[in-house]
Amino acid sequence: MTVTLADVAARAQVSPATVSRVLNGNYPVAASTRERVLKAVDELDYVLNGPASSLAAATSDLVGILVNDIADPFFGIMASAIQSEIGGPGGRAGGERLAVVCNTGGSPERELTYLTLLQRQRAAAVVLTGGAMEDAQHAAAVAAKLRRLTEAGTRVVLCGRPPAPDTGAVAIAFDNRGGGQRLTEHLIGLGHRRLGYIAGPEERTTTRHRLEGHRAALAAAGISEDPGWTVHGRYDRTSGYEATLELLRRDPSLTAVVAANDSVALGACAALRESGLGIPDDVSVAGFDDLPFSVDAVPALTTVRLPLADAGARAGRIAMGREEPPPGGIATVRGELMVRGSSGAPRQSASA
Amino acid sequence: MTVTLADVAARAQVSPATVSRVLNGNYPVAASTRERVLKAVDELDYVLNGPASSLAAATSDLVGILVNDIADPFFGIMASAIQSEIGGPGGRAGGERLAVVCNTGGSPERELTYLTLLQRQRAAAVVLTGGAMEDAQHAAAVAAKLRRLTEAGTRVVLCGRPPAPDTGAVAIAFDNRGGGQRLTEHLIGLGHRRLGYIAGPEERTTTRHRLEGHRAALAAAGISEDPGWTVHGRYDRTSGYEATLELLRRDPSLTAVVAANDSVALGACAALRESGLGIPDDVSVAGFDDLPFSVDAVPALTTVRLPLADAGARAGRIAMGREEPPPGGIATVRGELMVRGSSGAPRQSASA
DNA sequence: AGCGTCACAGCAAGCGCTTTCTATCCTAGG
DNA sequence: CCTAGGATAGAAAGCGCTTGCTGTGACGCT
Secondary structure, three states, rough: OOOHHHHHHHHOOOHHHHHHHHHHHOOOOOOOHHHHHHHHHHHHHOOOOHHHHHHHOOOOOEEEEEEEOOHHHHHHHHHOOOOHHOOOOOOOOOOOOOOEEEEOOHHHHHHHHHHHHHHOOOOOOEEEEEOOOOOHHHHHHHHHHHHHHHOOOOOEEOOOOOOOOOOOOEEEEEEEHHHHHHHHHHHHOOOOEEEEEEEEEOOHHHHHHHHHHHHHHHHHHHOOOOOOEEHHHHHHHHHHHHHHHHHHHHOOOEEEEOOOHHHHHHHHHHHHHHOOOOOOOOOOEEEOOOOOOHHHHHOOOOOEEEOOHHHHHHHHHHHOOOOOOOOHHHEEEEOEOOOOOOOOOOOOOOHH | OOOOOHHHHHHHHOOOOHHHHHHHOOOOOOHHHHHHHHHHHHHHHHOOOOOHHHHHOOOOOOEEEEEEOOOHHHHHHHHHHHHHHHOOOOOOOOOOEEEEEEEEOOOOOHHHHHHHHHOOOOOOOEEOOOOOEHHHHHHHHHHHHHHHHHHOHHHHHHHOOOOOOOOOOEEEEEEEHHHHHHHHHHHHOOOOOOOEEOOEEEEEEEEHHHHHHHHHHHOOOOOOOOOHHHEHHHHHHHHHHHHHHHHHHHOOOOOOEOOOOOOHOOOOOOOHHOOOOOOOOOOEEOOOOOOOHHHHOOOOOEEEEEOOOHHHHHHHHHHHOOOOOHHHHEEEEOOEEEEOOOOOOOOOOOHH
């Protein structure tokens, strides 16, 4: 029914071994023979049987990319960059590898299951992107899996995710704490003293780090934070919208709202506008990530730009073994503060 | 070195066959035996060898999702919906399948190569999303590949992509032409007579269909179009920005700009604003797709909402064989006109 | 009591490819 | 002219798993 290596061999009048060698190209084969084989391959429309090949060679060309939410450009941009370096078809890398992105939806179980599936497929490399869950049990389970993967020869790279000690995984982490701190410092510098904070889901490293940065800036400025100034939610626009309404209810005198990321910030802007508040005249807004649409918001969003594409590309190269891992297997990438129209001095800055 | 089925069998004191059956769970195994096996699996940290399993069973649990641009939420949303139906880990589907999304970057060769790679892996199903290239040669090559895939038992579903006749592929297409037409009719109804159009890349079905709808509306209203009113570009914000500037240069009297999609529309808005033109007072703007951020633009974008998530979910179910394909293997999904703040009557509507 | 039937469990034959080891043919040096 | 050695090609042994077919008791029916 289906064409096999043997069929090709028969047609080309050579042994299966020779066909295999032509196809893998790492063994001397006479030019004339090679041509005959390729011709047969073409005529027969032969397609290599991946599983059989992987089984026999004990390797696979699968590279897994785990993302929390594939519909979120934050992950899309990283995934895209990683994939372009993995090579995949058309990439500048040599061998064709199947770069696959797996959507965990932020669920720990799915993350674990995907990792198992990838391990099952004997993936050549795995890149995990974005924040990790902080649940201790889950973290341990993931760490164990990663360790098993690296031990089996799979290269594991964390991109935009904190290091996982003793797992053999290389980490390109984002300096979320520092970015959050600089962002809030900027607002404080503008004169703000009452700042609301819309955080991401609890138990997420990214959430915690950004929040810590924010609080560090507040503390450094001697501002004591009201517990009601922080609201947790998801990393999406709706969440930002609702959280802002809640924040306004709790303390109408807030002069700035710092959001967990740009999408949340956009939702915040919508809520403020609908509440009749001007941005930044009445309330300043700040986001995080600097996704492409952020500059188009009106007013344009003040945010922290994360080098998503660069980090992804680097992670991809490391995963492919085409770049040396950073010393210690850990690199931290800083974000750049982008000051735009959505932040300004509070109206009554003198009163603070 | 690595643990194999035989190791588990030895430890559980059963034959490899029994272990396999326990793991696949489609053969009667006594409860006590099953438990013994599972215990051994657990103790040994056994992970099935995917390639070996696929080879022996002549099937695989890989499902491929091809997207043009993974960083674009348009594709991200569809991919996410497809994946959630594929099951993947945690999905409501039974068997665990590895849903993988492949980023073609809109390149025909990459598309073909990914298709080959998927064929090589004996993928259980493949979903192709988004518009297709109209290059005849490439289209034929893709069609041939799809035919070969379906013949080999791989289910092929096109989502948001025109049907591919005689390939055995099921298509869930978007009514881009109708949507484009209704959108432009809306603007004409508002009184616009001079409309610029920022189209996507040429040679893309989506681009052509939307443009055809636009022109059909113009024709129906008896408006003869100036060739200079159409500019082609990419499906991104920058392209929209530049194209708008170009459009304005060609004909400053345009009262409306229709964009290929929402990202392009956002770029158009930016260009208009920078040119000192009010939206919609001076120029109305319309997008397409209704991505999440579109409602947050200021003013909110008038656009055509495509049921991306629904279509993706449906495509996913069909790919899994959990839903009957539509009659004839083709379904067309309509978009819904969303009238928002970015479109309004032209200033001098009476003059037209 | 005798035998057909189940319910399980094991045997063994591959699945289609890679790769080590070997065989063969040439070319070239002695 | 003979042979060492390089360049190719082939034979065959798996890679780790699935599954059709073959036992083998235990059970229930007549």
